Each structure stands twice: as C-alpha cells, then as structure tokens.
Amino acid sequence: xxxxxxxxxxxxxxxxxxxxxxxxxxxxxxxxxxxxxxxxxxxxxxxxxxxxxxxxxxxxxxxxxxxxxxxxxxxxxxxxxxxxxxxxxxxxxxxxxxxxxxxxxxxxxxxxxxxxxxxxxxxxxxxxxxxxxxxxxxxxxxxxxxxxxxxxxxxxxxxxxxxxxxxxxxxxxxxxxxxxxxxxxxxxxxxxxxxxxxxxxxxxxxxxxxxxxxxxxxxxxxxxxxxxxxxxxxxxxxxxxxxxxxxxxxxxxxxxxxxxxxxxxxxxxxxxxxxxxxxxxxxxxxxxxxxxxxxxxxxxxxxxxxxxxxxxxxxxxxxxxxxxxxxxxxxxxxxxxxxxxxxxxxxxxxxxxxxxxxxxxxxxxxxxxxxxxxxxxxxxxxxxxxxxxxxxxxxxxxxxxxxxxxxxxxxxxxxxxxxxxxxxxxxxxxxxxxxxxxxxxxxxxxxxxxxxxxxxxxxxxxxxxxxxxxxxxxxxxxxxxxxxxxxxxxxxxxxxxxxxxxxxxxxxxxxxxxxxxxxxxxxxxxxxxxxxxxxxxxxxxxxxxxxxxxxxxxxxxxxxxxxxxxxxxxxxxxxxxxxxxxxxxxxxxxxxxx
Numbered sequence: 001x002x003x004x005x006x007x008x009x010x011x012x013x014x015x016x017x018x019x020x021x022x023x024x025x026x027x028x029x030x031x032x033x034x035x036x037x038x039x040x041x042x043x044x045x046x047x048x049x050x051x052x053x054x055x056x057x058x059x060x061x062x063x064x065x066x067x068x069x070x071x072x073x074x075x076x077x078x079x080x081x082x083x084x085x086x087x088x089x090x091x092x093x094x095x096x097x098x099x100x101x102x103x104x105x106x107x108x109x110x111x112x113x114x115x116x117x118x119x120x121x122x123x124x125x126x127x128x129x130x131x132x133x134x135x136x137x138x139x140x141x142x143x144x145x146x147x148x149x150x151x152x153x154x155x156x157x158x159x160x161x162x163x164x165x166x167x168x169x170x171x172x173x174x175x176x177x178x179x180x181x182x183x184x185x186x187x188x189x190x191x192x193x194x195x196x197x198x199x200x201x202x203x204x205x206x207x208x209x210x211x212x213x214x215x216x217x218x219x220x221x222x223x224x225x226x227x228x229x230x231x232x233x234x235x236x237x238x239x240x241x242x243x244x245x246x247x248x249x250x251x252x253x254x255x256x257x258x259x260x261x262x263x264x265x266x267x268x269x270x271x272x273x274x275x276x277x278x279x280x281x282x283x284x285x286x287x288x289x290x291x292x293x294x295x296x297x298x299x300x301x302x303x304x305x306x307x308x309x310x311x312x313x314x315x316x317x318x319x320x321x322x323x324x325x326x327x328x329x330x331x332x333x334x335x336x337x338x339x340x341x342x343x344x345x346x347x348x349x350x351x352x353x354x355x356x357x358x359x360x361x362x363x364x365x366x367x368x369x370x371x372x373x374x375x376x377x378x379x380x381x382x383x384x385x386x387x388x389x390x391x392x393x394x395x396x397x398x399x400x401x402x403x404x405x406x407x408x409x410x411x412x413x414x415x416x417x418x419x420x421x422x423x424x425x426x427x428x429x430x431x432x433x434x435x436x437x438x439x440x441x442x443x444x445x446x447x448x449x450x451x452x453x454x455x456x457x458x459x460x461x462x463x464x465x466x467x468x469x470x471x472x473x474x475x476x477x478x479x480x481x482x483x484x485x486x487x488x489x490x491x492x493x494x495x496x497x498x499x500x501x502x503x504x505x506x507x508x509x510x511x512x513x514x515x516x517x518x519x520x521x522x523x524x525x526x527x528x529x530x531x532x533x534x535x536x537x538x539x540x541x542x543x544x545x546x547x548x549x550x551x552x553x554x555x556x557x558x559x560x561x562x563x564x565x566x567x568x569x570x571x572x573x574x575x576x577x578x579x580x581x582x583x584x585x586x587x588x589x590x591x592x593x594x
Contacts, residue, residue, distance in 0.1 A: 037338055038202045040195055041090040042251060042326035043083055044316060046098035046292030049134065049444075050105025050117040051319040052076040052379045054349045056448075058360045059321055061346070072360045073321035075349040076117075076379055080124045080372035082323050082347045087125070092195040094204060095125065098292035098315070099132025099255030102146065104444050107462040108379070108386050113138070113159050115166045116382040118146055122170045123374045128191050130208030131175040132255035132292065137467060139222040140186060147173045147187065156468070162385060174208020174253065177234040179227045186226065190238055192245055202330045205247030207235050207286075209254040211274070211293060216552045217441070219545050231256060232281035239283045248335045249287045249328050254278070257294035257315050267304030268313070279309055287337045288312045288326060297322055299342045312340050321347055355400050355448040390459030395576030398453045398583050402446040408590040409501025413464070414443050415585040417568075420575035421471055422505035424566055425541045431473030431563035434527060435481075436505035436541040439551050442467060442568075443503075453581060458573065465569045469543035474559030478525070479534040484555045485510065485522045500551060504589045505541075513593035524591070543568050 054075035061069045087093050101121060102114035109117045121129075135143050142154040149168025151160035160166050176189035191206045209231045215223050235252050242250055258273030275291055279302055282289070289302075289311050297317035303310035316322040322344045329339035348368050351361035362368055383390075401413040422436035445463040447456060476484065489499045489512075499514070510525040510532075525532035532538070539562060547564075549557045576582060 037329045037331045038092065038196060038200060039090060040202065040204060040249070040328045040330060041086065041093040042204070042288065042290070042328065043086050043093060043095040044098065044253070044290045044314060044324040044326060045079065045083075045320060045322070046255070046290070046316050047100045047132070047295050047318040048079075048097065048102075048117065048121075048320050049100055049318070050102050050109030050114050052108050052116055052120055053106065053383065054078075054352070055319045055321070056352050056354070057319065057321055058354065059346050061363060061366055069363055069365070070360055071346060071363050071366065072349045072352055073346055074319050075347070075371075076120045076320060077371035077376035078347050078349045078369050079320035079323065080120065080375035081369035082345060083124050083126070084372060085369060086323065086325055086345070094127045094193045094206070096127060096206065096251070096253045096290055097121070097129040098253050098290045099130050099210065100134040100292060101129050101132070103132070103134025103137040104466055106445075106466065107390050107459045108382050110462070110466045110468075111157075111386050111389070112161050112382055113142070113155065113157055114146065115159070115163055116378060118166075118169050119163065120375050120378050123372065123378060126171045127193060128172050128174050128206050128208060128253060129169070130253040130255055131173050131178065131187060131210050133211060133214040133217050136214060136218045136222045139219075140226060143173075144186075162382065174206065175210050176207050176238060177212065177229040177231055178210050178214075179229065181225050189234075190242060192242065192247060196332075200332055202248045202332050203246045204328070205242030205245065205250045207238050207242070207250065207252045209235060209252065209256070211254070211256040213274070217550065219550060220548045232278045235286065236281070236283045239285050243285070248330050248332070249337045250285060251288045251290060252282070252286050253290045255292050257291040257296060258298070259294055259296050260298045260300070266301065268298060268300035268302070269305065271298070271300060271305070271313075275313070279311060279313065280306065282309065282311065284309055286311060287328065287340060288314070290324070290326075291315045297344055299324070299344060312342055314342050314344075316344060323347055355450065357450065386459075390457060390462070392458040393455045394458050394461060394573045395456045395580040395582060396453060397447060397449045397456055398581050399451060400446065400448045401582075401584060403440070403443050405440070405501070406587045408587065408592045409499060410503060410587040410590055411440070411443070412584040412587060413447060414438055414440060414503030415506075415587060415589065416575075416582070417443060417465070417572060418503045418505040419585060420572045421541050421543070421568065423575050423578075424571035425471055425473050425563070430566070431539060431541065433473050433539045433541040435508045435538060437546070438503040438543070439546055439553075440500060440503065441551060442469070442543060442545065456576060461572055461576070462569060465572060467543075467545065467568070469545050469568045470564055471541055471566045471568055471571060472544055472547040472564040473539055473541050473562040474547065474556070475537050475539055475562055476559045477534065478532040478536050478538065480555060480558060481532060481538055481540070482522050482525060482534070484553060485512070485525075486519055487553050487555060488512075489514065489518065489521060490552055501590065506585065506589070509589045509591070511591035511593055515594050
C-alpha cells in the first residue's frame with residue numbers, strides 16, 4: 001500500500017470480452033458491461049471517536065416508519081456489518097471517513113492508544129480517512145504510527161500492549177491542506193479509485209481535508225511545525241489535477257461541518273457553520289462534499305440553495321450511529337455525473353435501558369444488521385483486556401450529571417470537574433491553587449445513573465475525560481485573568497456562534513455582557529466573595545491543553561508556571577471517592593447580563 005504521494009487504487013484490466021471487473025468483499029468479480037451510465041456507491045461515516053462498544057445512544061426512526069419510535073444506534077460490529085451490507089448492494093463502491101476516527105475515545109480504545117479502532121476499521125474494509133483535528137491529540141508522530149504501524153513510543157502510555165506488533169491502517173489517510181516544514185503534505189492529498197474498464201470505465205477522485213482551525217483546538221505541541229492551509233483554496237487547486245488523471249467525479253472528504261434545523265434531507269435552508277463559507281468558494285466541478293466535525297447528521301442538495309454550487313453535502317452524525325449511502329450515476333461517454341442522491345442509514349444496535357428507565361430496542365420497521373464477527377472479535381478482545389479497570393467503582397451520584405449548559409454557559413458536570421481539579425491542587429505541595437477553569441470541549445460524555453442514585457465506574461468517567469491531560473497551576477494577575485475571560489468571546493465569527501465559556505470552580509464568580517464592546521464584557525469578578533484586584537496575583541489550575549494556548553486561549557501562555565503533574569482523570573476519581581454521594585454542583589457562578 002502506498003504511504004506517500006498520490007494514492008491510486010485501480011482494478012484489474014478487463015480480461016474477458018464484454019465484461020469488466022469490480023471488487024466485492026475483497027474479491028475481484030466480473031461484471032457485465034452495459035451501454036448506459038455507471039452507478040457507483042460511496043459509503044461514508046465520520047467522527048467515530050473510537051466508539052467500539054455501543055455508545056448507548058438512540059435515534060428517531062424516519063417519519064415513514066413508526067412516529068416517535070427511537071431505536072438504539074451504534075457499535076463497531078454493527079457499523080462494520082452495515083458497511084459490508086451496503087458494499088454487497090453494488091460491486092462498484094468506495095468507503096470513506098471524514099475524520100476524527102480516533103481521539104477523544106472511550107476507555108476500551110484510548111487505553112490501547114486507539115490501536116483497537118484502527119484494527120476494527122481495517123476489518124470494515126475502507127479506502128480513505130480524511131484526517132480530523134482529534135487525530136492530532138497525541139501529536140502527529142503518533143498519528144503517523146497509526147498509518148504506518150510499529151511500536152515506537154510517543155506518549156506516556158505503552159504502545160502495542162496487545163498487538164505485537166501493531167501493523168497500522170490498511171487504508172489511506174488523506175490530508176491535502178496539512179503541510180510539513182519541507183513543503184510536503186503530512187499524508188497524501190488525494191486518492192483515485194477506478195471502476196470497470198474500456199468504454200465503461202469510470203474514476204472517482206477523492207480530496208481529503210483537515211479543518212484549517214486545527215492548531216487552535218489541539219495541543220499546540222502536537223502540531224508544532226505543521227501548517228494548515230485554507231480548505232477551499234486547497235481543494236480547488238487539486239480539481240484540475242484529478243481531472244487530468246481522468247477523474248469523472250470528485251468527492252471532497254472534509255473534517256469540517258455545519259448545523260441544520262428541521263428536516264435535513266432537502267436544500268437545508270437553515271444550514272450554518274464553518275462549512276458554508278467553504279462551500280461558497282468551492283469549485284463547482286466538485287460533486288459531493290462528505291463532512292464531519294460538528295457531530296450533526298444532514299443531507300443537503302446544496303444546489304437548491306445556490307445553483308452555482310451543485311454539491312451534495314452529507315454528514316453521518318457521530319460515533320457510528322449512522323452511515324451515509326451515496327449514489328453517483330456517471331455517464332462514461334461524457335465523463336459527467338448525471339444523477340446523485342444520498343440517504344443516512346441508522347446503524348441499529350443492542351437494546352438498552354436509558355437513564356430515564358425506558359427500554360430502547362431495535363425496530364423491524366427499519367433495516368437491521370447482524371454483528372460482524374471479525375469486528376466483534378476485535379472489540380471483545382480489547383474489552384476483555386480493559387474490563388477490570390473499566391468496571392471499577394469510583395463513586396456514587398445521586399442524579400445524572402450532564403454537559404447541558406444553562407443560560408450562563410455553565411454545566412453541572414463541567415463545574416464538578418473544575419471543583420475536582422481545584423481540590424487536587426489546593427495544597428501548597430500541589431500548587432496552592434485558588435481557582436480552576438475547565439474547557440467545555442474537554443468534557444466528552446455525560447454521567448448517567450438512575451434517578452435516585454447509582455454507582456459510577458472508571459469506564460464512565462474515562463469517557464468524560466479521555467485525553468489524559470495533566471493539571472497545571474499557573475499564576476496570573478487579576479488583569480490577566482480578566483483578559484483570559486474576555487478571550488471566551490473571541491471565537492464568535494457570526495451571531496450564531498456561541499461563546500466557549502470556561503467552567504469555573506466553586507468560590508469564583510463573575511458576570512459578562514455580550515452587548516458590551518469586545519474587551520469590556522467581563523465584570524464583577526470575585527473570589528470567595530472578595531473582588532479580584534487587577535494588580536494581585538492569583539493561582540489558577542488548568543489542564544495541559546489550555547496551559548499551552550488550546551482553544552485559542554493564547555493568554556494562558558503568559559502565566560507563570562508554578563506546578564503540574566497529576567492527570568485530570570485521577571483528580572476526578574479522587575474527588576468522587578472523597579465526596580460521594582455527589583449532588584449536582586450549583587450553576588450560579590457566572591451571571592449572563594442581557
């Protein structure tokens with residue numbers, strides 16, 4: 001398999017008159033030629049995030065079926081089966097992922113450095129993955145290991161714990177707009193897959209893109225030396241190259257996305273987000289844009305919204321709960337796509353009882369898939385290896401704690417984590433912290449227990465904080481602290497963008513007013529009832545991701561380093577043990593004015 005340069009996947013030349021060849025389940029089969037157009041299936045998913053086990057999520061069945069019927073969705077063994085089932089429907093197929101296949105993963109994958117997820121996706125049989133931001137969570141050297149294999153150690157955790165050696169991905173990573181210092185892309189920019197032969201041969205070109213904003217939302221050290229260029233400009237420059245290589249259709253696979261309101265399977269008039277300005281600048285010669293990043297599911301005929309941009313835009317949500325079935329009909333004589341359509345298929349999984357005590361079970365009114373045995377064996381192998389750690393009881397909650405944000409931007413779970421990090425660093429030995437601030441993007445799951453109370457396992461809290469960040473205590477003046485909080489609103493490119501509010505620890509409070517000019521929105525900062533003084537020094541606990549300027553909080557770099565070391569998840573576990581049973585913390589630490 002090619003590791004560098006352009007990836008070309010070509011099927012064998014036709015050896016039988018009147019026939020061409022295609023791939024089905026890893027075997028080359030003869031397919032009779034026809035005089036008409038050729039139909040190719042593109043199968044897509046995104047934002048798997050290492051969810052090998054069922055994520056205990058439910059999706060609403062389409063309106064054509066039983067109204068109000070939610071079904072369980074997700075689980076790698078079911079996703080692998082769904083993908084293989086869609087492949088069997090058409091021997092002309094390609095499978096792509098729009099990034100964040102790994103990173104921010106649950107314990108079963110993260111404990112083994114996401115090697116289990118790569119092995120499971122190898123069993124799916126896919127062609128390309130457009131690298132997402134979370135693939136850089138452990139640095140790009142570790143990401144190269146995910147592609148190429150091997151047991152070189154780039155993180156505190158030991159690689160190749162079960163697989164000796166780890167062989168890497170059997171599919172191609174694409175990163176057209178991610179450049180190294182030598183001017184070469186970190187991974188290949190494009191790939192081509194060829195179907196049929198002779199007068200019936202068609203080619204699909206793929207462009208893989210990582211969101212340009214990646215350096216601002218990952219640990220800076222993990223992407224040091226890399227440059228992320230403009231997505232649309234990069235893609236447009238590659239279109240003529242792919243056309244010159246004979247591509248009849250071009251698919252952009254991009255780890256960037258949007259959000260929609262209402263029914264998504266139309267022109268998506270409510271579509272918003274960072275994907276929109278990219279689409280508005282893309283070459284109209286592109287046929288399909290497979291997107292991700294926002295964890296939203298949608299299928300949009302973008303040409304109805306802007307006739308000059310006739311793209312089909314898709315996203316399959318998150319965690320393997322959906323897979324997108326895209327159909328392209330190509331006329332091999334004119335080398336044009338004459339029809340295209342897409343449908344998001346629910347990957348129905350195992351029945352479960354949700355936090356409200358309601359049993360969510362599969363429905364026979366919608367396609368169901370049998371677990372793929374090869375994928376299931378991989379998942380079981382790693383699940384068994386992680387079981388003793390995952391099932392360990394670490395505390396007790398009196399009610400579920402979620403990431404759901406109140407009007408101020410706080411959440412119960414976010415505030416609890418901030419309290420845990422403050423408690424872990426309050427002693428003089430550990431930094432003498434007075435305040436802790438937690439970023440919302442670092443809280444990756446909710447903590448569900450039955451109403452009335454229930455035990456928490458280590459696996460549950462690991463899903464909440466899977467990154468393995470260290471706690472860092474830094475010193476800031478009151479004036480610097482105000483400046484840091486002002487940076488919460490810097491990200492707002494449009495009126496629809498929400499501030500990224502940092503969760504504060506108990507005892508620290510302030511107010512903000514978005515009607516005020518930038519730089520003057522923060523007021524009434526207090527610590528344990530006393531006003532924050534501009535010239536005084538305060539000791540603040542943050543995780544290592546924020547400490548080096550993550551999430552565009554560049555002013556965190558200016559703090560004086562006092563101490564660091566403990567893992568964030570260890571701090572949370574220790575807090576839960578000491579304070580159980582846990583009641584929800586107050587969400588009145590921040591006041592939003594107007």
